[in-house]
Amino acid sequence: MTEDVEEIVVIPGDGIGQEVVPAAQRVLSAVANVEFVEADAGDAVKAETGEALPQATYDLVSEADATLFGAAGETAADVILPLREAVDSFVNVRPARAYPGVDALRPETDLVFLRENTEGVYSGHEDRLSEDLSTLTRVVTTSASERLAEYACDYVQDRDGGFHVAHKANVMRETDGRFRDAVVSVADSRGVETEEVLMDAFATRICLDPTQFDVVVCPNLAGDVLSDLAAGLVGGLGLLPSANVGTERALFEPVHGTAPDIAGQGVANPSATIVSAAMLLEYLGYDDEGQAVRDAVESVLADGPRTPDLGGEATTAGVTEAVLARLD
Amino acid sequence: MTEDVEEIVVIPGDGIGQEVVPAAQRVLSAVANVEFVEADAGDAVKAETGEALPQATYDLVSEADATLFGAAGETAADVILPLREAVDSFVNVRPARAYPGVDALRPETDLVFLRENTEGVYSGHEDRLSEDLSTLTRVVTTSASERLAEYACDYVQDRDGGFHVAHKANVMRETDGRFRDAVVSVADSRGVETEEVLMDAFATRICLDPTQFDVVVCPNLAGDVLSDLAAGLVGGLGLLPSANVGTERALFEPVHGTAPDIAGQGVANPSATIVSAAMLLEYLGYDDEGQAVRDAVESVLADGPRTPDLGGEATTAGVTEAVLARLD
Numbered sequence A, B: 001m002t003e004d005v006e007e008i009v010v011i012p013g014d015g016i017g018q019e020v021v022p023a024a025q026r027v028l029s030a031v032a033n034v035e036f037v038e039a040d041a042g043d044a045v046k047a048e049t050g051e052a053l054p055q056a057t058y059d060l061v062s063e064a065d066a067t068l069f070g071a072a073g074e075t076a077a078d079v080i081l082p083l084r085e086a087v088d089s090f091v092n093v094r095p096a097r098a099y100p101g102v103d104a105l106r107p108e109t110d111l112v113f114l115r116e117n118t119e120g121v122y123s124g125h126e127d128r129l130s131e132d133l134s135t136l137t138r139v140v141t142t143s144a145s146e147r148l149a150e151y152a153c154d155y156v157q158d159r160d161g162g163f164h165v166a167h168k169a170n171v172m173r174e175t176d177g178r179f180r181d182a183v184v185s186v187a188d189s190r191g192v193e194t195e196e197v198l199m200d201a202f203a204t205r206i207c208l209d210p211t212q213f214d215v216v217v218c219p220n221l222a223g224d225v226l227s228d229l230a231a232g233l234v235g236g237l238g239l240l241p242s243a244n245v246g247t248e249r250a251l252f253e254p255v256h257g258t259a260p261d262i263a264g265q266g267v268a269n270p271s272a273t274i275v276s277a278a279m280l281l282e283y284l285g286y287d288d289e290g291q292a293v294r295d296a297v298e299s300v301l302a303d304g305p306r307t308p309d310l311g312g313e314a315t316t317a318g319v320t321e322a323v324l325a326r327l328d
Ligand SMILES: CC(C)[C@H](C(=O)O)[C@@H](O)C(=O)O
Pocket: A076, A077, A080, A081, A224, B170, B171, B200
């Protein structure tokens, strides 16, 4: 918690990113002493300049303490994967919870994925070995797995209980075996309990009873798919925030995309981005302010104005003003 | 459809496999002229002989037209992956549907996964490159993808509509890109419509509305996880059958495992294995008999005796007799 001005890089990107990021900026300005540096990325800037992620944006993000990113369209992978690298993000924190008053297939869902954010199939080395054959080299290191595990142990310190480790080590014995062994051994040495679950079994079990799970540590692609599954149980991607956390900086983004069907109409739901901004505040040490923003969003979701995705008729601005009004 | 005796290899395996496979054998015997050759695999035979999959079993399966497998415990991967190879199975057919009268999170779920069954991360080549680093070589070939696509095109011939192709080609550009391109190009050449869906987006979308999907073609691990997700939506693994289909032979298995908590009590639900047997009958050309078995299982699930997993008090034998009684 500091009285200095916090400089935050914002990248609205494409589609509704252009609507929800400014909404979150209003909320950030209301609770903290912040200044914004705006940067470009995504389909639109690619159409103009040929590059989805301009070097200037990459450089800004790799030097900022915190970045808030909206969404990118077709170029999403070209934007978000390098940006995760730019903040040297070793963990993607993905809370998935249902909100009171919002329709959800499993309203009791409330868990957090801690997704490995640097390797697995995302390390990206692929070869075209012949006309018929291509390969991808999936990478797992003990060091990255341990770094993630240390973070997970810190993360669960204030909760009762340890965490689950999801993997597919019965098939990927050497790589996911390494991941599992490294994570479990760090947890053991720190006195944190772990329970293993195969990623396929996890997919069944979370549907049957999501309350079995609290914190779930997983390799990169497993975290991608399983967190999107949890999103389905809480009623879609529209409410889910995320944080790409590195050692010295972090990048925050709603889990949803550009929503081209409603982009430009001013009716996008800003909640996921505003909660991502709350995570950003907490990351910078503004814990009370972060909590206040979360509470305000939750309160508005419970009985305030709603955007059309939640069955209401409110605008992005209307919801944002309601959140601002309920900040205490 | 033939009047010859059909020789079927049966491998009960471990746990409830020992109960549900004999139940399915009773049903098979009631509708077709079959003879069984029993073979061993799994934890129990490993404890005795040191080998989870005896060579004799492998050889039998690799020469039989059809095999019915129950379940294996800890050794599941050591048993089922080589057995899929033994039948040269290029596709794992996994129907996931809810049954009238059975509790399901999404009772409207009714789709079929056609899972690539030979490669992807399952090709299994892993290396320990240093103290810190292991790699896995994920393999995708055009030939395997095309073979799967041809099967999918045949499969959808009697349905209206084409199929979805689930993949993660935005990250695995070369390998899943090859998969997608090969599948889509076969479908195009056969006049079958396809729609692409990223596997993470699929995980969200199937929760929100499973009726969007009918037939879903996917790489090996995607099929593993996404079909288990669908199992969660229909109420668990207890009802789901599957077929590992090769060019000249096939192996059928319930999707569930050994259920150690209830094994030996005679109360395991035999439905998934009996429906797997129906798939086996259809594979051998006994279409009417297969349909009759399906109808009988569906009728019993709707209003017949139920095993404890479905809230009833019936035994495996009781349910099996009810199915036999309703065969017409
Ligand atoms: C856009 C894509 C590369 C990305 C990922 O796979 O990580 C997205 O699905 C996500 O989860 O943020």
